[in-house]
Amino acid sequence: MSDIFISYARQDRPRAEAIAKALEDHGWSVWWDWNIPTGKTFRQVIQEQLDGARCVIVLWSATSVNRKWVIEEASEGDERGILVPVLIENVRPPLGFRSIQTADLTGWAGENTAPTYLRLCADIGALIAAPEVEAPTNPNDGSPYARIAAGLFRMGATPDDNEAADNEMPRHEVRITQGFWLGETPGTVAAYRRFARATGRAMPPAPDFNPGWGKEDHPVVCVTWDEANAYCEWAGGVLPTEAEWEYAARGGKDALKYPWGNKITSRNANYQGSKWKGTSPVRSYRANNWRLFDMAGNVWEWTADWYDQYYSRLRSHTPPDDPLGPRSGMARVLRGGSFDVDARHLRTSFRHIGRPGLRNAAIGFRCLREEAP
Numbered sequence: 001m002s003d004i005f006i007s008y009a010r011q012d013r014p015r016a017e018a019i020a021k022a023l024e025d026h027g028w029s030v031w032w033d034w035n036i037p038t039g040k041t042f043r044q045v046i047q048e049q050l051d052g053a054r055c056v057i058v059l060w061s062a063t064s065v066n067r068k069w070v071i072e073e074a075s076e077g078d079e080r081g082i083l084v085p086v087l088i089e090n091v092r093p094p095l096g097f098r099s100i101q102t103a104d105l106t107g108w109a110g111e112n113t114a115p116t117y118l119r120l121c122a123d124i125g126a127l128i129a130a131p132e133v134e135a136p137t138n139p140n141d142g143s144p145y146a147r148i149a150a151g152l153f154r155m156g157a158t159p160d161d162n163e164a165a166d167n168e169m170p171r172h173e174v175r176i177t178q179g180f181w182l183g184e185t186p187g188t189v190a191a192y193r194r195f196a197r198a199t200g201r202a203m204p205p206a207p208d209f210n211p212g213w214g215k216e217d218h219p220v221v222c223v224t225w226d227e228a229n230a231y232c233e234w235a236g237g238v239l240p241t242e243a244e245w246e247y248a249a250r251g252g253k254d255a256l257k258y259p260w261g262n263k264i265t266s267r268n269a270n271y272q273g274s275k276w277k278g279t280s281p282v283r284s285y286r287a288n289n290w291r292l293f294d295m296a297g298n299v300w301e302w303t304a305d306w307y308d309q310y311y312s313r314l315r316s317h318t319p320p321d322d323p324l325g326p327r328s329g330m331a332r333v334l335r336g337g338s339f340d341v342d343a344r345h346l347r348t349s350f351r352h353i354g355r356p357g358l359r360n361a362a363i364g365f366r367c368l369r370e371e372a373p
Helices: 010-025 043-054 068-079 115-128 189-199 225-234 242-250
Strands: 004-007 055-060 082-086 147-149 151-155 172-176 179-184 301-308 333-336 350-352
Touching: 004 068, 010 055, 043 068, 043 301, 055 068, 055 115, 055 242, 068 082, 068 225, 068 301, 082 115, 147 242, 151 242, 172 242, 179 242, 189 225, 225 301, 242 301, 242 333
Parallel strands: 004 055, 055 082
Antiparallel strands: 147 179, 151 172, 301 333, 333 350
């Protein structure tokens, strides 16, 4: 079976072939041709390929939006959560698909460096690059790490986000040029205890909701920025930059308010009003497309960057490739929201701050490694 199934109208075959070739050059297997093996029926082959695909691309054109079978194939991809719609002509998608973010390749001439094509690849990668085997475990801290591929994304609040603050705008393109490994979860109590024993450090003061650090599968909290940074160095890594953190949190879907979509309920994350009194065990909620848990809610996470309120506006200070943040400052950037804040703070673009020496029962961290654990 192929990684990608392309649904299109027969009249759009040249565009489908061009897109298929580019995706195959990217390293993915693509089913798009209508050649039917001897002994098979057309419907039989289509269904087999649809069932086995890890991503369904539908090409919307003036012709395909009126084709019943294209709509049926797109619907199946949508139901499985693996649909990536692509505009190849300036048309409105059929009713039922208009609220789904669509990749715009109407002006694409086939170049594999075009921003629109790179964003499409990121969307596809978010679906088919998800690990199918158990993530490798860091021998130092005993924690699993997920592989995050390099790519291009739009950093900052989405245009229709009426909760966005000034320091989340303007939205701007950022390229992460090197893939990396990121902790699947925030650092846990069990992992931090290994660090403390190995380095002769004391555990941070335990919060009331986790007395004596008895709940080892919960995120460790009350750690300062320096302690989080020291832990990551011991684990063979670093704290992620603000750009790396947001790129990873979005999981290849950079047009959404939250890692999973534009709406939030207590079924999505641990935040104010949820059932937990304090932190929840890691993996209590569904991971994003890159197998990262708790990228929204549970605990705030320290990043490597110093905070600048208008950093995202100063384009001379924010190069499009691997931005590192300001060179100095008074406070560090925190991301992700926590159990004691409302849903607005869990939006992927929300930027919070804390002085490096701050200890807070709602603040934790996760580590990034440049090489496999």
